[in-house]
Amino acid sequence: MIEIQNVHKSFGHLEVLKGIDLTVEKGEVVTVIGGSGSGKSTLLTCINGLEPIDSGKILVDGVEVHAKSTNLNKLRQKIGIVFQQWNAFPHLTVLENVTLAPRKVLGMGKAEAEAIAEKQLKHVGLGDKLSTYPSRLSGGQQQRMAIARALAMSPDYMLFDEVTSALDPQLVGEVLETLKMLAEEGMTMICVTHEMAFARDVSNRVAYFHKGIMAEIGAPEQLFGDPQHPETKKFLASVR
């Protein structure tokens, strides 16, 4: 379970998170929508401790992420994150990209790590690209590789930060299909996205962020069908 309690976060004078409260249960898929600068991506990087927070608390399975005593390297093993820019390791092959963390962080043997990596890469449809370098892959393929790389650590949670935003339109579908598949398999996911159809189809709940505040959260039918907050109405009208 991920518990976000009254989290505040500023970059200099700009307060990007103004007291966020959100609890995500095991097996739940929560998508976060909202305009740019609404703080939704920042929230994800706070959840796995890549960004510090100013006040409030984030608990993952009861462990406080930003407590001094927390071993973040350990905690991050169970929180996978995939970014807008897929961030392939360009000097490693696809297979090596995926096996690196299991081998070095989890201390897995080469054969075991490769077996897991192959399985995950097949899962995302890259089973035939194992020895290819990332520069030879399309953006969509690199993004799916990044997903496999995160999954190879067997995380309990997956965070997706606008993973289709940097892709050519014709490549968006293949990545969203991968996310859908994960959701159907019961992965606990928080997805920041601009893909409204995707949010509607796969989420248990959709949250709308506006200027650092979670203006509204609810089931997708409710949020898209009958938005309560005036800002949600405005936003949904503008993206339709």
Next chain:
Amino acid sequence: MFDTALTTADLIFLAKGAGMTILVTAISVAIGTALGIAFGVIRVQFGAALTAPLTFVLDIFRSVPLLIQLVLANAFLGMVLKLQLSGFFVACMVLSLYTSAYCAEIVRGGIDAVPATTRRAARSLGMSWGQDMRYIVMPLATRVALPSWIGLALGVMKDSALVYVVQVTELLKSTQILITRLQEPLFLLMIGGAFYFLISFPLARFGGYLEKRWSND
């Protein structure tokens, strides 16, 4: 074709000088690179403000001519500190620091060239700072820095000609000794130059080979 007084023994004498050039260069580049990596990482990690004193010292090594550094270091260590050090030791020490000052800049540039987002991805997989450095940053930074580093190593090899001022008989000094004796300056300088070329060429080619090998990534 033409007459020369150069004997096989003279050529062996030159080869010994070349050996000294290689030795001084190899030691200085090895130590200088190790120090340079450390200095470069420290500069990136701790930021410009905290590392200003280090940067200042390195700037001195980069801006004062090597010849002056060698003479002053030799005089300071021998006359002020009264240390009984060989010219060879002083030469390697000064040249190592000189190399490290340039290398630190190259390393810093290489590390800066690794996108922050790539490092963030590494950390998000649970890698520690050290693992990120070792498996992601250093391999990528090396690819960026290699051409400059090869240039530095070749430069240090040629600059090592100056260590004759601390009584180290390397390749150029050996050539000069022969010139004084045989009075065939142009011919001997050509031979000396050829020796320098033979030393440089493999290193330059090796660099080219690595670049080519990495280019398919």
